[in-house]
Amino acid sequence: MTTRLILLASFIFCLHSYGQQSSYYLTADRVFDGESLHENWAVVVEGNRITAAGPKANVKEPAGATRINFPNSTLTPGLIEGHSHMLLYPYNITDWDTQVLKETDAYRTARATVHAKNTLMAGFTTARDLGSEGAGYADVGLKRAINEGIIPGPRLLVAGRAIVATGSYGPKNYDHDQQIMLGAEAADGNDLVRVVRDQIGKGADLIKVYADYRWGLNGDDRPSFTLDELKLINEVTRSSGRVMVCHAKSKEAIKRAVLAGAETIEHGDDLDKEIALLMKEHNVTYIPTLAAVEMISQYRGWKKGVSVEPANITNKKRSFKEAMTSGVTIGMGGDVGVFPHGDNVLEMELMQEYGMKAFDVLKAATSVNARAFHLDNQVGFIKTGLKADLLIVSGDPSKNISDLRKIKFVMKDGVVYRNEK
Numbered sequence: 001m002t003t004r005l006i007l008l009a010s011f012i013f014c015l016h017s018y019g020q021q022s023s024y025y026l027t028a029d030r031v032f033d034g035e036s037l038h039e040n041w042a043v044v045v046e047g048n049r050i051t052a053a054g055p056k057a058n059v060k061e062p063a064g065a066t067r068i069n070f071p072n073s074t075l076t077p078g079l080i081e082g083h084s085h086m087l088l089y090p091y092n093i094t095d096w097d098t099q100v101l102k103e104t105d106a107y108r109t110a111r112a113t114v115h116a117k118n119t120l121m122a123g124f125t126t127a128r129d130l131g132s133e134g135a136g137y138a139d140v141g142l143k144r145a146i147n148e149g150i151i152p153g154p155r156l157l158v159a160g161r162a163i164v165a166t167g168s169y170g171p172k173n174y175d176h177d178q179q180i181m182l183g184a185e186a187a188d189g190n191d192l193v194r195v196v197r198d199q200i201g202k203g204a205d206l207i208k209v210y211a212d213y214r215w216g217l218n219g220d221d222r223p224s225f226t227l228d229e230l231k232l233i234n235e236v237t238r239s240s241g242r243v244m245v246c247h248a249k250s251k252e253a254i255k256r257a258v259l260a261g262a263e264t265i266e267h268g269d270d271l272d273k274e275i276a277l278l279m280k281e282h283n284v285t286y287i288p289t290l291a292a293v294e295m296i297s298q299y300r301g302w303k304k305g306v307s308v309e310p311a312n313i314t315n316k317k318r319s320f321k322e323a324m325t326s327g328v329t330i331g332m333g334g335d336v337g338v339f340p341h342g343d344n345v346l347e348m349e350l351m352q353e354y355g356m357k358a359f360d361v362l363k364a365a366t367s368v369n370a371r372a373f374h375l376d377n378q379v380g381f382i383k384t385g386l387k388a389d390l391l392i393v394s395g396d397p398s399k400n401i402s403d404l405r406k407i408k409f410v411m412k413d414g415v416v417y418r419n420e421k
């Protein structure tokens with residue numbers, strides 16, 4: 001055969017394999033569809049979509065489909081991480097100030113590609129990234145590389161630089177003769193209009209605002225923006241079709257954020273009955289970030305189960321319980337980056353440990369997050385027509401959430417990234 005013929009033959013082969021969509025017929029002992037658990041179900045994937053899901057008797061296996069089945073397994077929607085920082089890595093390896101101030105964006109982005117991969121391989125097919133912490137718009141670039149298939153990673157919703165009030169955020173306490181780069185973009189008053197628009201123009205999918213920070217007289221969490229400033233940020237953000245999400249720990253900051261129109265409250269450490277009911281009334285989702293507080297306490301020397309529980313953990317437990325009791329919508333987000341990317345399930349384990357049923361924790365990281373982030377017409381459920389983001393684990397995570405660590409299979413957008421033999 002001449003070279004030209006070989007080329008022609010391989011070209012035709014390529015066309016053929018491109019035209020022929022790959023299809024999968026997946027079965028498992030249990031199928032969790034985002035809201036309920038089913039037995040004897042089958043799921044069909046064709047191309048990048050779920051084309052059938054239901055009782056085996058009603059689901060036709062496509063001819064030539066690849067069969068996927070693991071013994072004693074549970075099939076779930078790909079998990080959704082609600083609060084990550086792809087550009088950060090654990091503070092016990094390198095403290096936050098050093099990462100922000102001394103590491104180049106190129107170095108941090110190189111690390112972030114690995115973080116993205118680890119996140120996806122852990123079964124998290126979607127993640128919100130809530131601030132690059134001094135790495136500019138590296139998250140926007142990271143998202144593009146993932147979307148173009150250059151590197152493996154979760155589908156990302158990114159915040160870009162995030163917004164802080166002047167004087168509130170770190171790195172702090174350096175000689176004021178020198179201009180110190182902050183972990184987010186400072187803006188105040190009417191200038192917030194320009195900054196929100198600029199962040200949107202540079203690729204932010206949502207606007208992340210620090211509604212408070214530990215800049216009180218004794219380093220306590222105090223509101224940073226006024227209610228009017230938050231309303232202004234929200235108004236400009238909304239008119240672009242995006243949403244405002246707020247870091248808020250103190251009661252007053254949560255209250256202002258909710259009244260200004262925030263869609264999610266991140267951390268919410270001092271949530272009480274009054275605040276919980278306000279959040280519920282305004283249909284605001286609570287993202288607890290339990291794991292960040294636990295891990296930072298451990299980095300500071302707390303020995304879990306041995307030494308006395310630090311006050312910030314006792315607080316967090318109280319807030320989490322109050323949110324559950326008051327019926328606040330609780331999503332899942334761990335502030336991962338503070339602890340290792342790929343260990344995202346730690347947050348879910350703590351949610352169970354702090355009193356939430358494993359089944360509800362599973363819902364939080366799938367259907368609840370999908371609805372809270374306006375992604376429920378794409379992901380978070382196993383339903384005909386949705387994107388084929390699927391996870392298979394051994395065991396039953398609806399009873400024991402740690403079974404999510406026993407990963408057998410990960411698919412995102414119809415592409416298999418993990419398939420353990």
Ligand SMILES: [Zn+2]
Nearest residue numbers: 083085130335
């Ligand atoms: Zn965070």
